[in-house]
Amino acid sequence: MLDETVVFDLAIPVEVFGRVRLPDGRRPYRVRACGPRPHVPTEIFTIHPPWGLEALADADTIIVPGRSETAGPPPADVLESLRDAAARGTRIASICGGAFILAATGLLDGLAATTHWTAAQQFAELFPKVEVRPDVLYVDNGQLLTSAGASAGLDLCLHMVRRDLGSAVAADAARLAVTPLEREGGQAQYIVHEHHPVPRGSLLEPALTWIEEHLGEELTLETMAARCGMSTRTFSRRFREHTGTTPLQWLLRARVRRAQYLLEHTDHSVERIAVQAGFGSATAFRDRFKRVAGTTPHAYRAAFRGSR
Template structure:
C-alpha cells in the first residue's frame, strides 16, 4: 500500500493538515480497498494547531518509510524549522519519497533546500515573500499547483485539494481520482489558476500624484483611449507619463488601463447577467475575441467560467 506521511509542526494550519488526511484517507481502489495508508507525523508529542492541539500517532522516523510526504502550511511560514525536521525531509527526498507542500508549506520545503532551482507556487499573498527569502526558487503565483515530478507545491488551502487529486490520478488513474473527487465534492480539475482569486490593490490608491488621472482613466475606460490622449489629460509628454506611471504603479498607462477594464468586467460578470459580448463593449473592447483573450491571460480563466465560479445571474 502507498504510504502518505503528513507532517505536523507547531503552528500547523488545521485546514492544510486535514486536506491530505481526508482526501488520501478516503480514496478507494475499484475493489473497495483503501488506496493509501495515511500517517500524521510530528517531532513532538503534542502539536499546537491554533484552536486545537494535535497528538500525532507517529514520530519523524515514519518519514523514512513513506512513499509520499505532504507538508502543510504554518501560521507563520517564516518561523524557524528545527534542523532535525529539515534533515529528515532532505533524507526522505534523497531516498526517493515524493514530497509535496500545501499553501505556505512551500516555505518549509524551501528551507530544506528542496525547491532550489525549481518552479514552485504558494498562496498568492505569500509569493513575494517566498521569492525574497529564497531567490533560488522560481516562484509562479498564478497556478494552482506545480508538479516537478518528485517535488510538488500547491497554492492557497483549497488548491491542496487539487494537488492531492492530481497525485491520486498519477498513482492510480482517472477512475480512482474521479471517485475521490466525488467524495470530496470537488471537480477533478479546475480551470484557471490563482490569478482569478487575487485581489489587486488599485495602483495609486494611496493618494499619489497621479491618483486624479487614475480616477479619470477608470471613468473613461470604456472609451478608446490612447497614450497621447492620456498624456494630454495629465498635461505631460507621453514619455514623462510613462516614467511617472512606472515609478508609482510599476506598470505602463496602457497596461494599467487594460487591467482596469478587466477589473470592471469581473464586476459585471459577478453582478449582472449581461452577455459576454455586451460586457466586452461596455468595458472598452472593440472585439469580444480580444476581450476573451486578455481576460484569459490576466485572470487565468475564461469570462464564462469566471461567471460560473463567482456568481452573476444567468446571461439573458
C-alpha cells in the same frame, strides 16, 4: 508531517488519500500524521500526532502542511528529515504555506514552485533560487510538488492519486470529496489586482480617476498623456515612477477589474461587458481577460457570481 499546522491543510490529505478505494474495494494508501513532538499546538486546538519523525523513513509520500505565521523557523530536525526522505527518493508535496518549509530544506532550489498568492512575494524574497509561479494551482516537479491555497492542496492530492492509480480512481475520489477532478484556470483568477499606489496630490491622481470613469471609451497613450498635459514620453516615465507599471498595463488591469465586477454583479452578456469595460469586441475581451485573470469570462462568472 506537521508542525504548528493550519488545520485545514492537514485535513485535506487525510480526507483524500484516506477515502481512496480501488475497484475491488481495497485501500491503496495508509495515512499517518507525524510530528516532531507529541503535542502540536495550533491556533484552534492541539494536535497529538500518533507518530514521530521516524515514521517518515518508510513513507512513499510526505505531505507538508502550512504553518502558523507566528510559528517561527522550521525545526532543524524536520528539515533534516525531509532532506533524508528526498535522498531516498520519497515524493514530497506541500500545501499552501508548507512550501516555505520545503524551500527551507534547499530541495526546491533551481525548481519552480508555488504557494498562496498573498505570500508569493515574501516567498520569492526568502528563496531567490526558487522560481516562484504565483498564477498556478500547483506545480509538479516529479518528486517534489507544491500547491497554492488550501483548496489547491485538494487539487494537488487528486492529481497525485490520478498519477498513482489512474483517472477512474481519481475521479471517484473527487466525487467523494464533492469537487471536480480538474478546475479550469489557475490561481490568477483568485488574485485581487489592487491599484498601484499614486501619491495624493500627484498630477496623475485626477488623470487616473478620469480614466476609470471613461474605461468604456477608446483610450490611447496619447489620450491619457494629453489629459495630464504631458508628452507621451514624459507621461510614460512619470507613470512608471509613480505606479511601478506602464500606462497601458494599468489600463488593462483597470478594465479587467471592471469586467470582474460586472461578471459578478450583473446578468450582462459578454458582448455588453466587453463594450462597457472598454475591450471593444467580445473576442478581444476573452483573450485579454484570460491573460490577466487566468480563466475565461464564463468560467469566472460561474465561480464567483454572488460570492462577494
